[in-house]
Amino acid sequence: MLARSRNALYETLRDMFVAEKDEKIVGVGGLHITWDKIAEVRTLAVDKNATRQHIGSEIVTRLIADGKELGVEKFFTLTYQPQFFNSLGFEIVSKDDLPQKVWKECIDCPKFPNCDEIAMVLVE
Numbered sequence: 001m002l003a004r005s006r007n008a009l010y011e012t013l014r015d016m017f018v019a020e021k022d023e024k025i026v027g028v029g030g031l032h033i034t035w036d037k038i039a040e041v042r043t044l045a046v047d048k049n050a051t052r053q054h055i056g057s058e059i060v061t062r063l064i065a066d067g068k069e070l071g072v073e074k075f076f077t078l079t080y081q082p083q084f085f086n087s088l089g090f091e092i093v094s095k096d097d098l099p100q101k102v103w104k105e106c107i108d109c110p111k112f113p114n115c116d117e118i119a120m121v122l123v124e
Ligand SMILES: CC(C)(COP(=O)(O)OP(=O)(O)OC[C@H]1O[C@@H](n2cnc3c(N)ncnc32)[C@H](O)[C@@H]1OP(=O)(O)O)[C@@H](O)C(=O)NCCC(=O)NCCS
Pocket: 001, 042, 043, 044, 045, 046, 047, 050, 051, 052, 053, 054, 055, 056, 057, 058, 077, 078, 079, 080, 081, 083, 084, 085, 087
């Protein structure tokens, strides 16, 4: 996962869903609208003591349902976890397939321009 400033977290707070178990937050994920009908699934993390319990899947499923209600038609992610996203119907694409708008935030990334994340798009 890429580091985000506290300011960036507050600015995108309304993008976020959390998962709770026994009154404790065990997972988080966000859906960020980047362009017309296009949104990014990002900032996804599950407590390391609670992985492989389908919490991450549930968060992504809710994010996609939320996006669809808002009219989003294309969901993408940039990830180091292709197997997880593949289990949810995402497929690997070239980064060039994602709209230019996506790269606006990349300029602020410490890894720019040597991005090693894998681009994936939800195929339904
Ligand atoms: C990636 C992450 C969010 C997955 O969350 P999770 O709740 O453990 O995932 P789920 O239990 O919903 O997994 C669903 C399916 O994804 C696949 N999967 C999940 N984690 C996997 C792993 N480490 N290796 C291979 N496949 C994996 C499996 O097919 C799994 O189904 P199964 O357990 O029935 O076989 C979690 O491991 C995590 O927080 N990792 C660290 C942060 C990170 O890398 N976030 C992604 C940034 S985009």
